[in-house]
Amino acid sequence: MELRTEPFVLNIGPVHPSTHGVFRMRATLDGEVVLDLEPVFGYLHRGVEKLAEERTWSGVIPLTDRLDYVASMTNNLAYVLAVEKLAGIAIPERAEYLRVIMSELQRIAAHLVSVGSFLNDCGAYFTPFLYMYRERENIVDLFDMVCGQRLLYNYMRIGGVSQDVPEEFVPALRLIIPRLRSRIEEYEWLLKENEILLARTKGVGILPRELAVNIGASGPVLRGSGVKWDIRKADPYSIYDRFEFDIPTGEVGDCYDRYRVRAEEMKQSLRIVAQAVEQLPEGPVRADVPHLIRPPVGEAYGHIEAPTGEVGFYVVSDGSIAPYRCHIRAPSLMNLTALKDMMVGWKMQDLIVIFGSFAITMGEVDR
Amino acid sequence: MAKQMTTSLSAREVSGKIRESLPDAIVEATDTAVLVDGQSLPQVASFLKNTPGLDFDYLTTITAIDYYTYFEVVYQFVSMEHNHGLVLKARCYGRDNPTLPSLVALYRSADHQEREIYDLMGITFEGHPNMKRIVMWSGFQGHPQRKDFL
Amino acid sequence: MAILDAGIAGAVRQMEAVPPDWPGNPWWHWLVFTVAIIVFVLVMVIIVIYVERRAIGWFAARLGPNRTGPFGVLQAIADAIKVLLKENITPASADKIVYWLAPAVVFAPVIMTFAVVPFQDGALLADLNVGLIFVVALGSISTIGVFMAGWSSGNKYSMLGAMRMVAAVVSYEIPVILALAGVVMLTGSLSLNDIVIAQERVPFIVLQPLGFLLLFIGGCAEINRSPFDLMEADSELTAGFHTEYSGMKFAMFYLGEYGEALVMSTLIATVFLGGWQGPVLPPWLWLIVKIIAVFFVMVWTRSTLPRVRIDQLMALAWKFLFPLALVNLFVLALETLAWPEALPLYIIPVNLAVTGVLILLGSRLYKLGWGRVEV
Numbered sequence: 054m055e056l057r058t059e060p061f062v063l064n065i066g067p068v069h070p071s072t073h074g075v076f077r078m079r080a081t082l083d084g085e086v087v088l089d090l091e092p093v094f095g096y097l098h099r100g101v102e103k104l105a106e107e108r109t110w111s112g113v114i115p116l117t118d119r120l121d122y123v124a125s126m127t128n129n130l131a132y133v134l135a136v137e138k139l140a141g142i143a144i145p146e147r148a149e150y151l152r153v154i155m156s157e158l159q160r161i162a163a164h165l166v167s168v169g170s171f172l173n174d175c176g177a178y179f180t181p182f183l184y185m186y187r188e189r190e191n192i193v194d195l196f197d198m199v200c201g202q203r204l205l206y207n208y209m210r211i212g213g214v215s216q217d218v219p220e221e222f223v224p225a226l227r228l229i230i231p232r233l234r235s236r237i238e239e240y241e242w243l244l245k246e247n248e249i250l251l252a253r254t255k256g257v258g259i260l261p262r263e264l265a266v267n268i269g270a271s272g273p274v275l276r277g278s279g280v281k282w283d284i285r286k287a288d289p290y291s292i293y294d295r296f297e298f299d300i301p302t303g304e305v306g307d308c309y310d311r312y313r314v315r316a317e318e319m320k321q322s323l324r325i326v327a328q329a330v331e332q333l334p335e336g337p338v339r340a341d342v343p344h345l346i347r348p349p350v351g352e353a354y355g356h357i358e359a360p361t362g363e364v365g366f367y368v369v370s371d372g373s374i375a376p377y378r379c380h381i382r383a384p385s386l387m388n389l390t391a392l393k394d395m396m397v398g399w400k401m402q403d404l405i406v407i408f409g410s411f412a413i414t415m416g417e418v419d420r
Numbered sequence: 421m422a423k424q425m426t427t428s429l430s431a432r433e434v435s436g437k438i439r440e441s442l443p444d445a446i447v448e449a450t451d452t453a454v455l456v457d458g459q460s461l462p463q464v465a466s467f468l469k470n471t472p473g474l475d476f477d478y479l480t481t482i483t484a485i486d487y488y489t490y491f492e493v494v495y496q497f498v499s500m501e502h503n504h505g506l507v508l509k510a511r512c513y514g515r516d517n518p519t520l521p522s523l524v525a526l527y528r529s530a531d532h533q534e535r536e537i538y539d540l541m542g543i544t545f546e547g548h549p550n551m552k553r554i555v556m557w558s559g560f561q562g563h564p565q566r567k568d569f570l
Numbered sequence: 571m572a573i574l575d576a577g578i579a580g581a582v583r584q585m586e587a588v589p590p591d592w593p594g595n596p597w598w599h600w601l602v603f604t605v606a607i608i609v610f611v612l613v614m615v616i617i618v619i620y621v622e623r624r625a626i627g628w629f630a631a632r633l634g635p636n637r638t639g640p641f642g643v644l645q646a647i648a649d650a651i652k653v654l655l656k657e658n659i660t661p662a663s664a665d666k667i668v669y670w671l672a673p674a675v676v677f678a679p680v681i682m683t684f685a686v687v688p689f690q691d692g693a694l695l696a697d698l699n700v701g702l703i704f705v706v707a708l709g710s711i712s713t714i715g716v717f718m719a720g721w722s723s724g725n726k727y728s729m730l731g732a733m734r735m736v737a738a739v740v741s742y743e744i745p746v747i748l749a750l751a752g753v754v755m756l757t758g759s760l761s762l763n764d765i766v767i768a769q770e771r772v773p774f775i776v777l778q779p780l781g782f783l784l785l786f787i788g789g790c791a792e793i794n795r796s797p798f799d800l801m802e803a804d805s806e807l808t809a810g811f812h813t814e815y816s817g818m819k820f821a822m823f824y825l826g827e828y829g830e831a832l833v834m835s836t837l838i839a840t841v842f843l844g845g846w847q848g849p850v851l852p853p854w855l856w857l858i859v860k861i862i863a864v865f866f867v868m869v870w871t872r873s874t875l876p877r878v879r880i881d882q883l884m885a886l887a888w889k890f891l892f893p894l895a896l897v898n899l900f901v902l903a904l905e906t907l908a909w910p911e912a913l914p915l916y917i918i919p920v921n922l923a924v925t926g927v928l929i930l931l932g933s934r935l936y937k938l939g940w941g942r943v944e945v
Contacts, residue, residue, distance in 0.1 A: 094554055095555040103564055266478055266500065267528045269527070269529025365481055376484075378485045378486075382481040391528070420555075
């Protein structure tokens, strides 16, 4: 005898107890099972692309900080690379190395936040979250030493970086690299084989390989599904072709794979930082570029591998001091295309876990 | 150490190939981009996706630019297998109700991006299953990113 | 029946048993013990809240509250005063009478349970000869209170939380009762006082390790503590069944949650760890120490383990704990039949081995819940 049930609509968000920003999902549930899902965006739309047309080329850099506010250095880098490609500017060696060091440290910090929030969503009561934040404090203190800011750095400039690192930076960095390495391994040892975590995340929210490529996914979401595509290896920007590192991939594309990819990427980033610190040359940190730069008429697309995926800037110049058009390719928005396919059929608690495994930042989705 | 890059395919070569099967599609082919006729966009995209040797299976970015007399939409395609890329452009003239065919059936990555372009620039994509505003609220009038909006 | 050798039965007893109507008059006995129990419960709840907040803080690499009072001891009192001063909002679509009664129904059984818990040999409010059944029954009444709260709030989230709670509690009653049935078999009586006295030589945790584990896990699930705290999952459904409560009623739920944790810790301490027995300190202090120790282990599991899903929760109860409890009871019955007078000393490693084998077998053979549903 079939029990007659009636589906009901549940609004999850925008004010969410989870740590993912203002995002709303309208879920149609039958008991606990999700039948349909509609994501609603736009709660954090600030019109960054339109604002960029009103500022000078250098004045857009603080705007790019606020996109993925968890990983500001990499956003800066993407924009600056696009403009340098357009204007054909060569960058001094020391600036390149500093950019790589900052990007990789930023990647570790952003992954610590992502993994911590993911585990918080799985239910471990803030403990892994706070442990990961303790390590992130070390990195953020280094950034504070370099540019005076803890969250929104505004550090990269067109032609290099804004200022050289102080003398105590390199010794401090050498001190924390082994500490980070041992702590990250300790957290892996605590969490990798946890029965409850495996039961909650293995096999849950599978993104098949073909679908991942078709929706334009990038970053850990794409690599978790088994596609070995990383902009740092496929289309190397800056000086990434001088360093040795691996690209971790998952197998199935479930939440567990995405979590493992992020954890492994942290270790690979530490490898890059260790190599870069050894090879850091002396010299200027900024090319001789006018402040009110006027790139020649044309278009360019600069993209990098940010912690959430492929961040790209498509800049169009008409020879004036402000960009004519500055379009931002937001990886989180692309990753969320298949949200409904991944969530239908699972239970409401899995919804939270699957959404946490994407680790999106709403500043990037809505811009 | 050999640098492995996403090579940008010479647009002239690719446009030569496209012209063989779809003669009316190409408007212009420069070194960096292929400008196609707006209405034949799905056929060109399907050709790019299914031809062995081209295999463009990854549509990364769709950008819309407002050039006062026309709108230009730029598509960046990448092939993961061969690691090469191509830029496709399409124009639509007129500011009242510009339309272009949608690529959602071939590439689902166009889904949210086309909605955003409709919301912010006003270009309608025919064939899109859910042509609604995405970042602005549904009762909003106007298209903020156009050059004449503010 | 006596456990192990009955020869040195009185070796551990330090004082004479307290007579059932202690100061002489049954009415004075009732008054003294009622006041003592209410004070004990309220003070212990405050201590328990303090232990939880400090311990969870230390586990998460931070300090807990340490400003209000010396070492932050008065934090719970400060929270209670703050909550008392808040406005009592009743939602318009709530069922007024049920909404008003629910917190009382949740909190009252907590205090009532302590009527049968012995603080010393014979020092109880009422030495019921069905004490254990009384305790289990009161635990179920709390569940009715929770369901009343969820239903009367008029809110989808609350209803979901309350329904999950009822499903979970009903499922976990069975392993809990079977674990307790094992203890009753060893003692021969349902009275909590007799159970404590029967643990003179060895506490029952040594004789019944599997029973202890079953009671601990089942108890955590019944009182919604992590890893089974779906009902109040902060990161999922706002606050579950007590979303719509504010002010003193919310304080009742909060106290009730920690009160139930206290009751479960007391039950475990009394039934498996030997209650008030111990060498040097006064007996009531030993009881408090054991309660806090058991509660500390609960806090430990809360701060380290992630949460299970609702269908995994049910699968754990029915497919893992229930068969284990049945086999445990069966093995214990065989042992009791084989040695009706006193169990020999070598039964302890045999029981431990049986526990280990059963847990290994059970975990190999059972699957945690079902996966995706075809829609």
